[in-house]
Amino acid sequence: MRRSGGGTDDLGLDRGEAELTEDDSREAERHVFASLRLILLCTTAVVQPSISAGPFFAGVHDPSARIAFAVPALVTLLCAVWVVRRKPLPLPVAAGGAVAVLVASAVAAEALPSHEHFGPADWSYGLVGWHLLLLLLDRVPALLTAQAALLVLNVTHWLLDGTPDRAEVGNAGVVTFSVTSLQLGVVVMSRVLLRSARQAAGIAAERERAATRAALARQWEQDLRAGFAGQLGATLPLLAGLADGVLDPRADETRRRCALAATQLRRLFAENDDVPDPLVHEVAACVHVAERRGVSVSLAVSGAPVPVPTDVRRQLTAPLVEALSAARERARVSLLRTEGEVRVAVVADAGVEMGTATGPVEVESGTYGRHTRMEARWRTS
């Protein structure tokens, strides 16, 4: 029965919910990664000069080792271009950077004196791990592979130096464990943060949607009330007058107003019915009320149906409602649809004149002897 109005279907929210949620979670992901990368950038920027620089400058000054020390610093600088703008690192930068720091690590490990791996002079192992984290934070499988490669690379160098003694094994184990667990801890933390952020974003979006829905529903209800109040026309003041005892139900004027209100209401109820020819349906509803009042009405409809918008139907039937509610005994109602016009006319034994109106619907009325004629015309083209 309802053609338009409220409800979630009409608001178009439910259909877009899946996409909205996905968008929200992507946004949360971007936010979390951007913040973490900023922290990691600071970490690499601080760790390299403060922790790794000491062992490096104290150690050998092989030219290849210098290059190996410069490469991670350059990679950090390059990453800063995207990270400070809170942008994700492009794949070529991430992949190229990872390969570069791994190669630098290999070169640094090569340049280390024997039995110095995992020792105080090994400046590269811990440092390169942080770089890998910065580069591949949002690509976990690649990160884990790179970390594993780094570990294998260093362990291989360490083993190639000769069979380590128990103290060396213990030392290497402690260093590897502490570095790896700290760095993997960051990965785990990023995942946890990410999940929480996604949930928070989802809840916030859902709240926002619920608020929008509620606001729209309120608006729709208000429009409906305003619309009904507007279309109820004479009904509300009439009912108020009757309830307050200001109007006498036996008075002719009150009865005429009641007849008008009844016709207006009946037409209003017919307006939302789903019928093939709404205009005829509404005209017939008005005629029906007049007939129940004892007026003999002859209704004639001619011409093929044409679509008539709701507001035009209202304007076409409004004078009909007035004329019919004023009719005493007889009325002729006609609806004619010609090639370019829709015409609703009433000839009734009513004493009232409707006056004229211009606009999309022209209303003309006049008195001829005992009869009053009213016609509402709407040009279809």
Place this chain on the structure above:
Amino acid sequence: MADELSAVVVDDHPAVRAGVAYWLSSGTPPIRVVASGEDVRSAWLGEGADADVVILDLHLGGPTPVLGDLRRLVEAGRRVVVYSMRADDDIALQCLELGALCYLTKAEGAEHLVQATRAAAEGRPYTPPSLAGALAGDRSDHRPALSAREVEVLVEWFQSESKEFVAQRLGISLSTVNSHLERIRVKYALIGREAPTKAALVARAIQDGLIGVDDL
């Protein structure tokens, strides 16, 4: 009583046949119903074959209108008033095209039926308000060109059901209203099928000065 008008009523409802016979006989002057029956045979056989006017219901028991019977009656020169339950514009226009002198719906009362029968007996068309509405709302391609005044008369007659009212509204005499309606029907007759009744109708219109020979 030789010049008393006679009619035959073809309708599948006995109450309608009796009612029509009563209405016609109580007019002034009265029209005698010489035969009546539930199918079209009563218009071809016995006294019904010589009746001046055939009052024909379009739906004789079956779901399809008896347009074939209407065509045969018209081709035989019979003057037919179609009297139908259905207020369907297309059927009404189709009946006019086949040569019926009037299409009247059963919602329209005794007055129109008596006038239509009397006009038909003289070979004249009669246009009741519902038929005027059908003609005014006619959007077919082959419809005749009507003057603005003629359209006004059609619409006003459809809207008010009162020729006096139309005359008063348009500031013309009652006979001018009738002339307009008759001329409209002649225009429709000129575009319809050939039939003896139509030829007579057009000839009479020329004779009455409603149309000129040039209009043909």
